Amino acid sequence: MKTTKELDQKINEFPEHLSQLAKFLMKDIEGGNLSNSQIEDRIRQEIRETVLGEMNK
């Protein structure tokens, strides 16, 4: 089931670097196709890439 507009809006208002990660995480949770461990692996990977990208700037 689609999240409500209000919730989408609140996630959009996260600080920019966190908002992308939050959307990524919510999409995986809503999809309902992945296990919790799979989602955990994917978000871990995404955060690491964001951090490394930021440090290499």
Added chain:
Amino acid sequence: MKLQKIYMKNFRQFYGEQEIEFSAGDQNVTIIFGENGKGKTGIFRALMFGLYGSIHIEQDNPNEALHLVNFIALEESNNMPIEAKVRLQFESKGKNYELHRSIMGVMAGNDIKERMGDVELYITDENGNFSPDPITDEFEIQRLINDILHESIKDFFLFDAEKIETLAKTDKNVKEEVKNGIVKLLHIDKLESAINLLTKLHATEKRRLLQDSKNLDLNQKQNEIDNLTNEISDLEERISMKDANIQACTQEIADVEAKLSENEDVKKIQERYHETQEKKTYELKLLKAKKDEMKNTLISNGPNLILKDTYYSVKNYLDQVFVDQKDLIPIEVIEKSLNEMVCAACGTDLRENPDHLKNVEFLKNNFKRSNLTPLISLITSVIHDYQISEEEIIHTIDSNLKDFRSIKDNIAAIDQQLDSFQMDIADKAQQQENLSHLESTLTQKKQDLENFKVDIAKMKDQIAEKEKDKNALEKEFNRLIRQNESLKVDAKVLQYIDDLKSEFQRVFSEYSDNMRHKLTEEATAIFKVLIDRKDKDLISKIDINEKYEIEIMGWDQVNITQDISQGQRQVVALSFITALAKVAAGDYADISFPLFMDTPFGRISGTNRDQLIENIPQLSSQWILLLTDTELSKTEEMQFKATGKLGKWYKLDQIKKGHSEIVELDLQESLATRG
């Protein structure tokens, strides 16, 4: 979601092939009328079987065997297998779905064996594209259907009469169910999942970092954090056990009191006890209101009251400053007097009084405005205002204090009365041997209840203390990893996870509070529309509290959840369900749920029925009703027809035992069999 059509073949009483088309749009009401035993619940079963593959519905006794395949078809089959089928057509978010389910049955002697058959789902998308190959994977179908209307919340929209009665009850299971419905429909569960997932990820990342670094300081800090975490979770577990004890104890007290009330003498005292307790509730409410009033008076006048003794000397001093600055009279007044040649303060004609004119000119020439003048004016004016109202404020505080004391005295007197009733009950019980053990149990249980509450309060304090220590340790741990150059990336990753979690926690709290507030507002507004006029003012609010429980507040803001009638309870339940669907839909016009109700009017008064018939079609996208003869008299039939919302009209005819026929009627025809 809109239900379009249900087709049944040899399913329950529906021998052969039969179908019902559901109405939607402007005429969104479908009524299926049938006296008891003619197959109304069979249709409800077909819907549950079709959508979720459920063989049992909530009202079934799980120990009793239940068969879905039609008996007549089985008897005629000469021991050959018979297939019962349900085909359901519905629409959701622009897509059309056709779901086929079957169950095979075979009769051997008196024994019937049934086995689930195939399931197929056909989908036509928003553009009319249709795949001829159905989805047949049960798991995938379940996922798709749950995405439209999750099985765990289906009972809020597709329900039988018993469901609606239980929904507004206050027992633990119902509370859990209501909570589940709210968190699922409003996606609060998804936020909870995100927070839990990030908490777990943080722990895993931290463990990995500790293993890699082998830093003793870090490991030691983490051990301390782990110990505190364990202690906190032990305490939480103990609190939840004590909570369960409180629930059990409260129930036991109610049971013992009920047994005691079987004795006439005790019953009379209990009645007086309850009346007195109501008085106490009222006095407590007055006390709270008075306390709030006193708090407000103190907040607005507190600073003045604290400083009042200093005010007089400050004001005298500031007045002197004005005099010294020679700007006691504002320049605007002096200039106005000179321009108009009339003293603006006393009205003296300055042309005729040259000495007065001289004085005014002197004032102008010597006028000196300090930068502090506006501030001094403000302070003196505030002090002046306070001095004017001081007497009144002190009088108000005194009288509030007197009222407060008097209410407190009343409560103390009521408590004494309550104690004396308790003692009277104990005496009566002691006089009769069969009751004496009940009385001692009651006293013991009441003491236990108090002890549990004290224990819980103590443990909550301990948790707060430990959480504080844990936070300090976490900060220290983070400081240590930031100092370590080789752990820079890991430290940053942990920081990201932590920040993300904090953001989700903040949104969780804001969003869930907001949603509860919206639900409270909507449910109350809908209730006011649905309830009988005479009961409108009885209930001021249907509140959804922090634990997501439905609480019904009376006109005087007292919680009356336990005290309302069954009929009112049903209207509360309906208001809540409709509000939940509305809040869940939010701004998305395409999210709506049908209300499918099996015999819902049983305990609802005539006037309330009229209100529901008139208003539910406006509040819900589709209303499908299975009604029995006592629910659809000529009065209700006229009401339904008068709304102009009735789109489909069916009756169930029993041809013989085990064979009911669904007959569609013209909307002009009459159905009701009772006056």
